[in-house]
Every structure is written in C-alpha cells, then in structure tokens.
Amino acid sequence: MEAERLKRLEAAARQVRYDIVEAIGNIGIGHFGGALSIVEVLTVLYFSQMNASPANAKDPGRDKLVLSKGHAGPALYAVLAQKGYFPRETLFTLNQGGTSLPSHCDRNLTPGIDMTTGSLGQGLSVAIGMALADRMDGRKNRIFAIIGDGESDEGQVWEAAMAASQYGLSNLIAFTDYNKMNIDGLTSEIMNLDDLGAKWRAFNWNVLRTDGHDLEAIDRAIDAARLESDRPTMIILDTIKGKGCSIAEGKLSSHNMAISKEQKEKALGELSAAMGELS
Amino acid sequence: MSARDMRDAYCEALVELAEEDERIVLLEADLMGANGTTAFKEKFPKRFFNAGVAEANMVSMAAGLAVCGKIPFAASFACFAARRAYDQFFISVNYARAKVNLTGTDPGISAVFNGGTHMSFEDIGLMRGIPGLVIYEPADDISLKALVKEAAYHPGPTYLRLHRKGASSLYAQGEEFRLGKAKVLRDGADIAILATGYLLVPEALKAAELLAGEGIDAAVIDLHTIKPLDEELVLHYAKKTGAVMVCENHQVATGVGSAVAMFLSENLPTRMQCIGIRDEFGQVGDLAFLKQRFGLNADRIFHKARELLGRKGE
Incomplete structure (x- = not known):
C-alpha cells in the first residue's frame, strides 16, 4: 500500500476511535471494548475496500456489511459519520431517547446500516441470505460480515458455517473479531475456541488470519479473499478488546463499561496526543 | 374441481406466484417432501434453498434474502418454525422489518403420530406477541391458495399455520378472500x-x-x-x-x-x-x-x- 493511502487510513482510524470514545463517553456507558477492537477492520472496509457511500446507499449492487456483533454499533456509527451518511453531531445522541443511533445496529433507524443485529449468532446467516440474493441477481458485489469470538459460542454460527460453504458463497467475506474475551471472562476459560482457524477450515471455508489492528495487513487479507472463487472466506482478526484506550485496553471490564467524565477526558487526551504525534 | 391436499394447494400457490414474480423464493429445512414443495424445487431449482435441519439459520437466511429484494417463503413444522426459530423470526425478520413469510405446518393435533414433541399448541400465542405480524390459518384449499397469494404481497412478515394433510373444500372456486376479513x-x-x-x-x-x-x-x-x-x-x-x-x-x-x-x-x-x-x-x-x-x-x-x-x- 502506498504511504499516502496508508496515512489516510491511519488518520481515518484515529478519528473513528476518538469519536467512539467521545460518543460513549458522553452518555457515560456503552459497549466500549468490542467497539474499539474493530476500528481497523471497519476503517479498511469503508475507506479502502467497500463500494459503499451515501451516494449509492440505495443501490442493490453496493457492497453490504452485517455487523453481527451488533453491540459494536458505535464503532460503525463513527465510520458512517465520517463517510457522510449523517452529521458527526448525530454521534453524540447515542442511546438517548429518540436517537437514530441505538446501542445495537438497526437498519430502519440509521442511514448506512445494512442489517439489524443485536441477538448474537444471527448475522452470518442473514449475510448468507444477502449473498444468495445478490448472486442470484448476477451482482458482482461482496457481502461482508463481522462476528465476535464470544458470539461464536452460538450454535447458529456453525449452522451458517455449513450453509455458506454448501452454497459455495465466494461473494461472502466474514471476519471474526478475536479479542479473546467473552463478557464473564477470557474466551479460553468461558468457552474455548481452541484452534479457531481449524474449525472454519473444517467447514470448508477459505481461512486467513491477521493482526486485526494492522490496516495494511487487513487490506491485503481482503484482497486475497477476493481471489477466492468457490468458497466463503473467514478472516480471523487477532485483536485486543478496548484497543487504543488505556482505561479499557485488554480489560475484561471493557465489555459494557461505565466511563466517568474524568476517564473520558483522559482517553480523549491520549488519543489527541497520538493524533498530534502522527499528523 | 375436487379438493386438493392442503399442501398441494400451498405448493400450487407458490409456483403460480413464482411464475409471475421472480422475487419469490422458497426455503425448507429438510422437510420439502413433507411440506409438499418438491414441485417448486423442480420448477425453480435456483430459487429453492434447503437449509438442512437448521431452522434458525433458515429463518435468518430468509431475512437476508428479503432485505436484498426477494420475497421468501420459509417453512418447517409449526413446532420448529415457531418455537425453535422464534428469536430469529422476532429479530432478523420482524424487528428488522424483513418481509419474510413463515409457514408452520402440522399445527396442534395435526402432528398426530409425531406426538407431543411435535404438537404446537402455543405457536399462535408466540406469534401474537410479535407487533404487526399477520397470522392466518385457512380452513380449506381454496382459501389457502387465495390467502397465500395475498400474504406474498402484504407489506410485512406473515405466519401461515398450515394443516398440510387433508383435502376438502368449503368454498367454491373463485371465492375471494382478504387477510383480516373473516x-x-x-x-x-x-x-x-x-x-x-x-x-x-x-x-x-x-x-x-x-x-x-x-x-x-x-x-x-x-x-x-x-x-x-x-x-x-x-x-x-x-x-x-x-x-x-x-x-x-x-x-x-x-x-x-x-x-x-x-x-x-x-x-x-x-x-x-x-x-x-x-x-x-x-x-x-x-x-x-x-x-x-x-x-x-x-x-x-x-x-x-x-x-x-x-x-x-x-
């Protein structure tokens, strides 16, 4: 990736992270950790890979995303605001009565949201239906889906795993946000996913694995997934819950965490300093 | 014309819909034969999806098809369509306002030899709790066919309670039916x-x-x-x-x-x-x-x- 493009992606990701902290910080509680762990993949998708913008929001041939771990909505909202789907100020209405930005993604409320999610385990199946419909109609687009590692405890994920390969959905590219944490403890202790790549390979998926905070590596992995012609692809992203904020990074408590005014200011200060250093 | 088996009338309605509208697609969870929809698959193989014995996945897939412009019908025995895939039907379909038509077959005692495990005495109750959902249970082949065709174009999701085995007509051919009008x-x-x-x-x-x-x-x-x-x-x-x-x-x-x-x-x-x-x-x-x-x-x-x-x- 040329340096200029990478720089642009880095700047976009920093802004997304800043906006997540400010939006959740404003209301004082939210799904902080799991939003921060997918900042890089969302940035790469919307600023490098996906054919999706406010201009083609109604075009059936656009690329679509199902954020199956719907509680990470605030991360996606920060990306969509930066893409121009709605004004940045809207981010600060998060979870307030009457808002268009609820905790969990809602296709009927938020411009740019392709599917309603929030009950874990359903999004990958929905993405299969979308991929089937678009393939049937001869569209050349891709359907992307992001599932969580804790979400992978749901049996329906594995029903979907079987179905997507049965139907040979090479137009489906999924990601697992493998931040190694459930809500109640480490994934390895709650319900061990063990060799997650081997599981997806056993279901006959094309499996890739990469550092989920390395923009360039994620971009390369998606490029590679696009070359697959017979099977769906699962890109396992090694991530850190709460990435980029010292109040949350690597902390089990970050799933749905209360954030005081002081913590918010501290986190925003850290992110501003990092932005200053890099710009 | 003599009465047809209820499931044959159901399949006829789907085939006739599909002949006129390419958005009509059908999903089954390994009960295509039981639900009488083999003829649909034979006629429209590319618009038929067998999800295997995975009703939850089937219902969420139907939601995905619907948000990308298809008009899906998805079926299983009522006990599975309603009980097992309830959250999928609730969230991915109804809450998300994805236009899916779900069919629960063998409702209540019509599950006969499958017994208590398969007898849905509660599916109407579950479905009544879903805001805005249309629930219908036709009494013969004539009304079934007419109402399935109307349900396909009702703007929101629908749930059909389908007694699949049995043939008797209460109505004359050509009788008109409207959802919501007894x-x-x-x-x-x-x-x-x-x-x-x-x-x-x-x-x-x-x-x-x-x-x-x-x-x-x-x-x-x-x-x-x-x-x-x-x-x-x-x-x-x-x-x-x-x-x-x-x-x-x-x-x-x-x-x-x-x-x-x-x-x-x-x-x-x-x-x-x-x-x-x-x-x-x-x-x-x-x-x-x-x-x-x-x-x-x-x-x-x-x-x-x-x-x-x-x-x-x-």
Missing part, C-alpha cells in the same frame, strides 16, 4: 361460533347443524386471519347473538379465544365459551383419537354451545 359461512341469531383452521371450521359447521335440530340458530364464522382480528365482524355478531364461541386447534390461553375475549371484554363484554387445549401438552395418536381426547369436535362444540345458551341472559 368469512360468514352461516348466518345465525342465537349464537356465533367463530372457528379457525382445517379441523375446527368443519366441526363448527356440523355443530351448527346439531344445534339447528334443537331450534338454535347458530352463525358460523371462518376466522381465517387470527391477527389482525376482524373486529368489526366479531363485534357485529357479539351484538347480534350475545353469545360467542371460539374454536381452535391450540391452547385457549394465548390463542384465538383469548384474542377474541380480550377484544370483547374491552368493547362489548359477551358470554363466551372457548374450545381448545386447556393447559396440556400434546400426545401421540390418530386424528380421531386426538380430536376426542382434546374435545376438538362437533359434539363438544354442540354441548358447550347449549351450556352457554343456558346461561345466556342470567
């Missing part, structure tokens, strides 16, 4: 018997004959759409007769009877009797045994109607 099969001034579905509507008609033998003038109404309730007609007959019976192949609690009772209690408190399952699980047996066991027959409707009329005006 059919008066027999007018009457003394008591109104509202019945739902393939098993109970004919039993209600038989009961009305028995009542006529005693000089009781019973109206029989085919309440093919359970939600939304045809409030206008229910109110009209409650006023006219002052005695209302509701007959259904389902738990009385949370079923059609409780929907009618709630409506009337708020608008025109009326003496009622409900024929249905009373807080019991299902069990195995043939249809004759099960109808007798759970009191879903003309004889019981007749006796309960007399009982109700005996109390009328007290």
Whole structure:
C-alpha cells in the first residue's frame, strides 16, 4: 500500500476511535471494548475496500456489511459519520431517547446500516441470505460480515458455517473479531475456541488470519479473499478488546463499561496526543 | 374441481406466484417432501434453498434474502418454525422489518403420530406477541391458495399455520378472500361460533347443524386471519347473538379465544365459551383419537354451545 493511502487510513482510524470514545463517553456507558477492537477492520472496509457511500446507499449492487456483533454499533456509527451518511453531531445522541443511533445496529433507524443485529449468532446467516440474493441477481458485489469470538459460542454460527460453504458463497467475506474475551471472562476459560482457524477450515471455508489492528495487513487479507472463487472466506482478526484506550485496553471490564467524565477526558487526551504525534 | 391436499394447494400457490414474480423464493429445512414443495424445487431449482435441519439459520437466511429484494417463503413444522426459530423470526425478520413469510405446518393435533414433541399448541400465542405480524390459518384449499397469494404481497412478515394433510373444500372456486376479513359461512341469531383452521371450521359447521335440530340458530364464522382480528365482524355478531364461541386447534390461553375475549371484554363484554387445549401438552395418536381426547369436535362444540345458551341472559 502506498504511504499516502496508508496515512489516510491511519488518520481515518484515529478519528473513528476518538469519536467512539467521545460518543460513549458522553452518555457515560456503552459497549466500549468490542467497539474499539474493530476500528481497523471497519476503517479498511469503508475507506479502502467497500463500494459503499451515501451516494449509492440505495443501490442493490453496493457492497453490504452485517455487523453481527451488533453491540459494536458505535464503532460503525463513527465510520458512517465520517463517510457522510449523517452529521458527526448525530454521534453524540447515542442511546438517548429518540436517537437514530441505538446501542445495537438497526437498519430502519440509521442511514448506512445494512442489517439489524443485536441477538448474537444471527448475522452470518442473514449475510448468507444477502449473498444468495445478490448472486442470484448476477451482482458482482461482496457481502461482508463481522462476528465476535464470544458470539461464536452460538450454535447458529456453525449452522451458517455449513450453509455458506454448501452454497459455495465466494461473494461472502466474514471476519471474526478475536479479542479473546467473552463478557464473564477470557474466551479460553468461558468457552474455548481452541484452534479457531481449524474449525472454519473444517467447514470448508477459505481461512486467513491477521493482526486485526494492522490496516495494511487487513487490506491485503481482503484482497486475497477476493481471489477466492468457490468458497466463503473467514478472516480471523487477532485483536485486543478496548484497543487504543488505556482505561479499557485488554480489560475484561471493557465489555459494557461505565466511563466517568474524568476517564473520558483522559482517553480523549491520549488519543489527541497520538493524533498530534502522527499528523 | 375436487379438493386438493392442503399442501398441494400451498405448493400450487407458490409456483403460480413464482411464475409471475421472480422475487419469490422458497426455503425448507429438510422437510420439502413433507411440506409438499418438491414441485417448486423442480420448477425453480435456483430459487429453492434447503437449509438442512437448521431452522434458525433458515429463518435468518430468509431475512437476508428479503432485505436484498426477494420475497421468501420459509417453512418447517409449526413446532420448529415457531418455537425453535422464534428469536430469529422476532429479530432478523420482524424487528428488522424483513418481509419474510413463515409457514408452520402440522399445527396442534395435526402432528398426530409425531406426538407431543411435535404438537404446537402455543405457536399462535408466540406469534401474537410479535407487533404487526399477520397470522392466518385457512380452513380449506381454496382459501389457502387465495390467502397465500395475498400474504406474498402484504407489506410485512406473515405466519401461515398450515394443516398440510387433508383435502376438502368449503368454498367454491373463485371465492375471494382478504387477510383480516373473516368469512360468514352461516348466518345465525342465537349464537356465533367463530372457528379457525382445517379441523375446527368443519366441526363448527356440523355443530351448527346439531344445534339447528334443537331450534338454535347458530352463525358460523371462518376466522381465517387470527391477527389482525376482524373486529368489526366479531363485534357485529357479539351484538347480534350475545353469545360467542371460539374454536381452535391450540391452547385457549394465548390463542384465538383469548384474542377474541380480550377484544370483547374491552368493547362489548359477551358470554363466551372457548374450545381448545386447556393447559396440556400434546400426545401421540390418530386424528380421531386426538380430536376426542382434546374435545376438538362437533359434539363438544354442540354441548358447550347449549351450556352457554343456558346461561345466556342470567
């Protein structure tokens, strides 16, 4: 990736992270950790890979995303605001009565949201239906889906795993946000996913694995997934819950965490300093 | 034209819809043969998806197809369509406003030899709790075909309770049906018997004959759409007769009877009797045994109607 493009992606990701902290910080509680762990993949998708913008929001041939771990909505909202789907100020209405930005993604409320999610385990199946419909109609687009590692405890994920390969959905590219944490403890202790790549390979998926905070590596992995012609692809992203904020990074408590005014200011200060250093 | 098996009429409706509209697609969860939709698959192999024995995945996939412009019908036995895939139908379909038509087959005692595990006495109750959902249970092949075709173009999701085995026509070819508009099969001034579905509507008609033998003038109404309730007609007959019976192949609690009772209690408190399952699980047996066991027959409707009329005006 040329340096200029990478720089642009880095700047976009920093802004997304800043906006997540400010939006959740404003209301004082939210799904902080799991939003921060997918900042890089969302940035790469919307600023490098996906054919999706406010201009083609109604075009059936656009690329679509199902954020199956719907509680990470605030991360996606920060990306969509930066893409121009709605004004940045809207981010600060998060979870307030009457808002268009609820905790969990809602296709009927938020411009740019392709599917309603929030009950874990359903999004990958929905993405299969979308991929089937678009393939049937001869569209050349891709359907992307992001599932969580804790979400992978749901049996329906594995029903979907079987179905997507049965139907040979090479137009489906999924990601697992493998931040190694459930809500109640480490994934390895709650319900061990063990060799997650081997599981997806056993279901006959094309499996890739990469550092989920390395923009360039994620971009390369998606490029590679696009070359697959017979099977769906699962890109396992090694991530850190709460990435980029010292109040949350690597902390089990970050799933749905209360954030005081002081913590918010501290986190925003850290992110501003990092932005200053890099710009 | 003689009556067709209910599932054949269902498949015919789907094929006719699909011939005219390429958005129509069908999903099954390894019960294509049982649900009678093999002909659809043969005619439209690219628009048919077998999800295997994975109802939750099937219903969420249908949601994905719907948000990308398709009009999916998805089916399984009612016990699985409603109980097992309820959250998927609730969130991915209804909450997300994805236009999916779900079909639950073998409702209530029509699961016969599959027994108690497969007997859905609660699917109407589950579905009634979903805001805006249309729930319908046609009583014969003619109304089934017409209502499936209407459901395909209803703007929101629908749930069809389909008695799949059995062939008898109550209506003439060409009769018109509208979701939400009940059919008066027999007018009457003394008591109104509202019945739902393939098993109970004919039993209600038989009961009305028995009542006529005693000089009781019973109206029989085919309440093919359970939600939304045809409030206008229910109110009209409650006023006219002052005695209302509701007959259904389902738990009385949370079923059609409780929907009618709630409506009337708020608008025109009326003496009622409900024929249905009373807080019991299902069990195995043939249809004759099960109808007798759970009191879903003309004889019981007749006796309960007399009982109700005996109390009328007290």
